[in-house]
Amino acid sequence: MEPRDLPTLNAILNTTAATLLILGWRLIRRGRREAHRRAMLAAFSVSVLFLISYLVYHYHAGSVRFQKTGPVRAVYFTILISHTMLAAAVAPMAIVTLRRALLQRWEAHRRLARWTMPLWIYVSVTGVIVYLMLYHL
Numbered sequence: 516m517e518p519r520d521l522p523t524l525n526a527i528l529n530t531t532a533a534t535l536l537i538l539g540w541r542l543i544r545r546g547r548r549e550a551h552r553r554a555m556l557a558a559f560s561v562s563v564l565f566l567i568s569y570l571v572y573h574y575h576a577g578s579v580r581f582q583k584t585g586p587v588r589a590v591y592f593t594i595l596i597s598h599t600m601l602a603a604a605v606a607p608m609a610i611v612t613l614r615r616a617l618l619q620r621w622e623a624h625r626r627l628a629r630w631t632m633p634l635w636i637y638v639s640v641t642g643v644i645v646y647l648m649l650y651h652l
Contacts, residue, residue, distance in 0.1 A: 519576075521571060523646075525569055528564055529646075535557050536555075538554045566606075587648070602642075605631065608630065612624060612631045
């Protein structure tokens with residue numbers, strides 16, 4: 516795989532992470548704890564793979580500029596800024612949320628997961644939107 520292929524891989528990984536997160540949420544709502552655990556560990560693993568791929572790509576490609584002008588540019592940067600700021604917050608939140616679950620600190624896990632889950636889904640989905648806007652508009 517060439518570095519130029521990594522943005523597409525990253526979008527696939529983000530889509531997979533979002534899908535696994537939603538699946539995990541649905542599973543825990545149904546009381547299927549073991550299936551929820553597997554889905555969430557898979558979502559975390561996919562997100563780690565995304566981060567590695569993202570860093571490798573930007574090591575090779577550097578910064579990629581958004582070329583479009585007009586209102587779409589404002590929309591792009593609004594999404595990008597919120598995505599970037601929340602991604603920086605979600606990474607440690609996901610680690611702490613996962614750690615609390617692994618230590619079976621369920622109440623602390625639930626309290627943080629209520630914030631981590633929607634933010635993590637938002638970051639995953641907006642990552643795909645940024646990719647689509649940057650490479651396919």
